[in-house]
Amino acid sequence: MLTAALLWAGAAAAASPEAPAGALSCSGCHPAGKGVDTPVLSLAGRAPADLAAAMRDFRNGARAPTVMGRIAKGFTDPEIDALAAWFGAQKD
Template sequence: MGLSGGAAHAASPDGPFGAMSCSGCHATARGVDTAIPRLNGRPAAEIAAAMRDFQKGERAPTVMGRIAKGYTDPEIDALAAWFAAQRDAP
């Protein structure tokens, strides 16, 4: 997945597998107006739970359901921890 114009900043290239793809939809800078939530600084447990809910079809069907199914539990945990530790881009 490439960057979209609305995302505004890419995730750090040193993030875990898949992190760069997330910034294609999830903005990393405050002030970017999008209905898709930012991930930076969110609690890791919240991010991981959302990913697993998407995997199980327990959230409204979006592209995230298909994306989440491609990740293992350890990959989800790594992504969640990494995004929780990130701060907003300037």
């Protein structure tokens, strides 16, 4: 019985990859789910290419300055790609 529980727990963990560095700080402002009443959009389920492009635009100053411009400057291209892929894979 214990072996079955451990195998099930391992399979569940493999099916839901860990959030990349920085994802928890994003979730502080960008809530999960459409039913949350906030002016900030959820990132879950969005196209990874769109998320990555937006982050790079904020980082490079191509989008209007907000707190995101300052936040995005702290991320490298590989980190942005990892965040975009992870948020894109989350269910909204």
